[in-house]
Amino acid sequence: MVDFNDRQELNERLSLIENMIAEGRQTTQRWGWTFVLWGVAYYVAIVWAYLGNAALAWPVTMVVAGIITTLVASRKGSGGPETTLGRSMASVWISMGISLFLFGICAGLSGHADQHVTIAVIAIMLGMANATSSLILRWKVQFACAVVWWAAGVVSLFGTVTQSSYAFLIAIFLCQIVFGTYMMIAEAREARQERAGKEGPSHA
Amino acid sequence: MTELPELNPIIHGKLRLALLSLLSTVEEAEFTWLRNKTSSTDGNLGAQMLKLEEAGYVAMEKKFVSRKPQTIYRMTESGRRALTEYVQALKQLLGAAIEG
Numbered sequence: 654m655v656d657f658n659d660r661q662e663l664n665e666r667l668s669l670i671e672n673m674i675a676e677g678r679q680t681t682q683r684w685g686w687t688f689v690l691w692g693v694a695y696y697v698a699i700v701w702a703y704l705g706n707a708a709l710a711w712p713v714t715m716v717v718a719g720i721i722t723t724l725v726a727s728r729k730g731s732g733g734p735e736t737t738l739g740r741s742m743a744s745v746w747i748s749m750g751i752s753l754f755l756f757g758i759c760a761g762l763s764g765h766a767d768q769h770v771t772i773a774v775i776a777i778m779l780g781m782a783n784a785t786s787s788l789i790l791r792w793k794v795q796f797a798c799a800v801v802w803w804a805a806g807v808v809s810l811f812g813t814v815t816q817s818s819y820a821f822l823i824a825i826f827l828c829q830i831v832f833g834t835y836m837m838i839a840e841a842r843e844a845r846q847e848r849a850g851k852e853g854p855s856h857a
Numbered sequence: 858m859t860e861l862p863e864l865n866p867i868i869h870g871k872l873r874l875a876l877l878s879l880l881s882t883v884e885e886a887e888f889t890w891l892r893n894k895t896s897s898t899d900g901n902l903g904a905q906m907l908k909l910e911e912a913g914y915v916a917m918e919k920k921f922v923s924r925k926p927q928t929i930y931r932m933t934e935s936g937r938r939a940l941t942e943y944v945q946a947l948k949q950l951l952g953a954a955i956e957g
Binding site: 663736 | 871948
């Protein structure tokens with residue numbers, strides 16, 4: 654026979670399990686800053702290349718942005734748990750980064766870097782990575798970013814050089830700077846809520 | 858009359874139950890993350906993790922990340938099975954409480 658006190662205790666145990674599972678799943682890593690950082694890096698590379706040092710601008714800026722991302726991410730990430738979701742997301746973006754880096758370096762060195770094709774490849778690959786992330790996370794806002802990147806890729810192939818450049822600049826602004834800032838605000842809000850609603854068992 | 862199941866006493870402790878539930882959602886987790894999530898003290902957390910480790914429900918690994926020592930815990934298969942059985946027993950008991 655289970656009496657009232659036992660029943661109450663059993664219910665407490667059940668809700669403790671539910672709360673802790675929800676708490677564990679709530680573990681979000683903060684990635685908004687990387688979008689903003691890479692958006693700024695693209696703009697720096699574009700301006701630097703425009704000012705006349707195209708051969709150095711892209712590889713140097715991308716390598717520096719890559720190093721900053723790795724250093725900051727390893728500092729921020731230490732202490733957080735490893736989850737399948739986290740590894741999936743990291744896999745998408747690392748694979749995309751390596752592919753893009755390989756393409757950029759080879760296109761530059763081989764002399765086959767036509768502006769239309771280069772922008773289209775970068776935009777479509779960024780669209781692919783954003784779409785994959787958004788489908789994993791079921792996040793419509795990020796899927797909208799993927800659509801913007803894909804559109805920029807299409808405009809780059811069919812439009813003039815000027816249209817291609819504008820499409821790229823607009824996509825960077827919307828999908829890196831605006832989306833990254835939006836993500837950072839959402840992450841800060843989530844962190845505040847997490848801190849405010851934090852209550853847990855303190856004894857065995 | 859059906860016999861009521863017994864709850865696993867190792868898992869039944871509040872903090873141990875919270876820790877196992879948390880570990881069931883991740884592949885592995887660091888000591889400080891578990892401490893922050895459960896708002897427990899170092900000593901209490903260490904003692905409860907040791908009990909779970911001795912029962913074979915969690916595995917512990919010590920490593921150095923950026924020259925800082927880290928204690929990493931992961932739930933074992935037997936820990937996952939034990940938690941599942943515990944939840945089933947809990948539900949059965951609650952069901953019996955409602956019926957009875």
